Ligand code: PEP
């Protein structure tokens with residue numbers, strides 16, 4: 001039966017493929033692809049866990065106290081039976097061999113398949129056995145947690161060493177796969193970066209949640225905030241993701257499939273057309289040069305930035321080097337080498353490295369949700385986190401200064417608000433330089449900039465301009481904090497509005513004041529990469545935009561069609577309006 005699920009459109013385009021469900025279990029489960037050569041060791045881990053649970057259940061069964069209720073013994077027998085049932089084992093083996101899932105992912109995927117079969121049973125007794133199966137699987141997962149396993153490998157190509165009869169997998173291993181999950185952390189998303197998925201759907205998340213941002217950087221269609229998608233979609237269902245409309249269509253009819261296939265081809269053609277702008281300078285009709293810079297998450301992203309003609313990196317989100325490492329932070333050498341790779345990769349163009357912005361929806365460890373703080377978005381994140389751990393911060397500053405010996409590096413500090421935070425940051429930067437001097441280490445000069453992300457910072461922009469060489473407006477956070485809505489919460493996503501008059505006022509004043517003082521200012525939030533916003537930002541005087549490489553050409557097209565001086569008066573009208581979206585023709 002065809003049905004559709006609605007969510008938030010976060011990354012454009014159409015994806016059509018088979019659903020791969022990342023099932024959420026009560027036990028934290030890692031999801032990653034293995035190399036074909038690792039299939040047998042993964043199967044061994046599975047067999048070991050099965051043997052261990054078998055021994056555990058047998059032991060429990062044989063040592064039940066004499067007076068225990070007879071049901072207990074019966075339950076354990078059911079668990080033993082389920083554990084040894086071929087339905088589970090053969091299916092799991094199939095996911096490992098055919099799809100190259102790690103053992104835990106294979107186990108939860110098969111649990112999902114079998115649980116659905118239980119759900120469809122008429123006999124209420126049998127239906128309830130689903131809970132028993134879940135318990136058996138969780139026992140196995142717990143055992144696997146203790147067993148060492150291969151490291152995640154993100155860039156595996158799918159192979160098909162053999163086939164399993166029971167699993168409804170495709171003969172054609174080139175069938176596109178789309179990922180459906182309740183939630184994915186930004187680190188999970190990053191791990192899938194070079195993987196085989198052609199689209200993503202998650203139940204939770206807002207338009208500018210970091211998961212959505214990474215999805216956008218992958219340049220594949222994505223829908224977040226689709227509420228119940230992961231419960232409604234089944235493993236291997238055919239689905240269409242319409243990343244423009246924020247719609248997911250499950251089990252489409254042939255007519256719908258044909259229609260979306262057509263749309264997909266149109267989008268591909270448009271993309272090819274845009275590629276022709278790669279070497280066209282970003283200059284407006286009235287001759288104003290506009291810098292289009294790239295936002296990157298990893299040094300390996302720099303070729304993609306160069307490919308689309310970015311004139312530098314305007315935001316390197318360095319926290320991605322820190323995430324998903326179970327708290328073992330990268331040392332100075334590791335960081336230095338990563339920053340140097342980004343600098344070398346940009347071949348002489350400037351690279352703006354933002355110091356670590358951990359916290360809120362970017363936890364250090366993806367398996368640890370921040371439930372210890374009442375409101376993480378307002379808590380110890382970004383520069384607050386860095387200043388709370390000066391040794392860690394100094395390590396990062398030294399690594400960045402050393403990388404600056406290899407090219408143009410700009411240092412960017414996130415989420416500052418207070419004068420004392422500015423002073424502490426700059427004092428630590430001086431200290432990092434002295435430490436390197438004392439060691440005789442080579443390091444280079446850096447321009448130092450601040451992100452304007454908190455309304456308090458925008459309102460005291462003059463103070464920031466006194467201390468910093470440049471400013472970069474983080475509109476994702478500026479909007480979140482101005483409008484008091486959590487950017488990662490799909491329940492308030494409808495209130496997330498880049499065109500709210502208060503947001504525009506803070507943005508316009510920051511740009512105007514920086515320009516008046518002859519200092520460079522850019523926008524590096526998602527707003528900068530939205531072609532619908534380009535004319536307004538140009539009209540407000542912005543000449544430096546930083547965005548995902550995938551968005552640069554569409555924004556460039558807007559820039560070269562715009563007459564910046566004629567947009568100024570119109571932008572002031574938009575700024576003065578109660579309903580800016582209406583004036584911009586964006587109201588529906
Ligand atoms: C922003 O807040 O706009 C920004 C660019 O930083 P991040 O999205 O990483 O919080």
Ligand code: MG
Nearest residue numbers: 453474476477
């Ligand atoms: Mg931010």
